[in-house]
Amino acid sequence: AQSVAQPEDQVNVAEGNPLTVKCTYSVSGNPYLFWYVQYPNRGLQFLLKYITGDNLVKGSYGFEAEFNKSQTSFHLKKPSALVSDSALYFCAVGGYQKVTFGTGTKLQVIP
Amino acid sequence: DAGVIQSPRHEVTEMGQEVTLRCKPISGHNSLFWYRQTMMRGLELLIYFNNNVPIDDSGMPEDRFSAKMPNASFSTLKIQPSEPRDSAVYFCASTTSGFSTDTQYFGPGTRLTVL
Numbered sequence A: 001a002q003s004v005a006q007p008e009d010q011v012n013v014a015e016g017n018p019l020t021v022k023c024t025y026s027v028s029g030n031p032y033l034f035w036y037v038q039y040p041n042r043g044l045q046f047l048l049k050y051i052t053g054d055n056l057v058k059g060s061y062g063f064e065a066e067f068n069k070s071q072t073s074f075h076l077k078k079p080s081a082l083v084s085d086s087a088l089y090f091c092a093v094g095g096y097q098k099v100t101f102g103t104g105t106k107l108q109v110i111p
Numbered sequence B: 001d002a003g004v005i006q007s008p009r010h011e012v013t014e015m016g017q018e019v020t021l022r023c024k025p026i027s028g029h030n031s032l033f034w035y036r037q038t039m040m041r042g043l044e045l046l047i048y049f050n051n052n053v054p055i056d057d058s059g060m061p062e063d064r065f066s067a068k069m070p071n072a073s074f075s076t077l078k079i080q081p082s083e084p085r086d087s088a089v090y091f092c093a094s095t096t097s098g099f100s101t102d103t104q105y106f107g108p109g110t111r112l113t114v115l
Helices: none
Strands: A004-005 A010-014 A019-021 A024-026 A032-038 A044-052 A055-056 A064-066 A073-078 A087-094 A104-109 B005-007 B010-013 B017-026 B029-040 B042-049 B055-056 B064-071 B074-079 B088-095 B110-114
Touching: A004 A087, A010 A019, A019 A044, A019 A104, A024 A073, A024 A087, A032 A064, A032 A073, A044 A055, A073 A087, B005 B088, B010 B017, B017 B088, B017 B110, B029 B074, B042 B064, B042 B074, B055 B064, B074 B088
Parallel strands: A010 A104, B010 B110
Antiparallel strands: A004 A024, A019 A073, A032 A044, A032 A087, A055 A064, A064 A073, A087 A104, B005 B017, B017 B074, B029 B042, B029 B088, B042 B055, B064 B074, B088 B110
16 A cells, blocks of 8 residues: 655744655655645645656745655755745655655744 | 535534435536544545446444445535544535546535534
8 A cells, every 4th residue: 555654743943944755655666745734723725846857846835846756755945945934745656556644744943 | 617516514413313414426426425624633525426336435434434425516415423532624525537636626515513
């Protein structure tokens, strides 16, 4: 069965510093990987996805993620964090089955 | 485009009452998903439809839950009878084709409180 792990429940980072939110996955066959963001009292919003091609994927709001097949990881990154980036971030994986979401990581950017 | 529309946004009801949640997917999307989000269990897929047909309802917690999609522009999730443990935020999402490469577009959610 496919699965996603987000090992950190919360990540704290100072405004202006680089941020990383970690994600590892397990799936049979080629992985399709996604990041979504959820702001308070809102639905999930798509940030970026990896289907095939370049391992570095660029998405909305300056976020990017790197697909690493050997480490089965898809970490979300941003060079300089903003207070407005504070939200709940979900990693998801799709294989031949339905898409599976991780448990979410709360990102807190401290002014 | 208006995006995925859900109603009501908030619902407070008493245990034992019937609750109906509604969803209008994005026009032209062929797949629709119902999720439940709680602090304890995170985001759970309840059921999804492709071309109005239920494909996988293995996430539906029990017989008290039922979902329908009578046409391409409308779906309901019904809980009868409701229980306090059903309190959660329920999301609807739609995609263009239902493939696992598709981006899911989520509605704003319905916050359900069962007293």
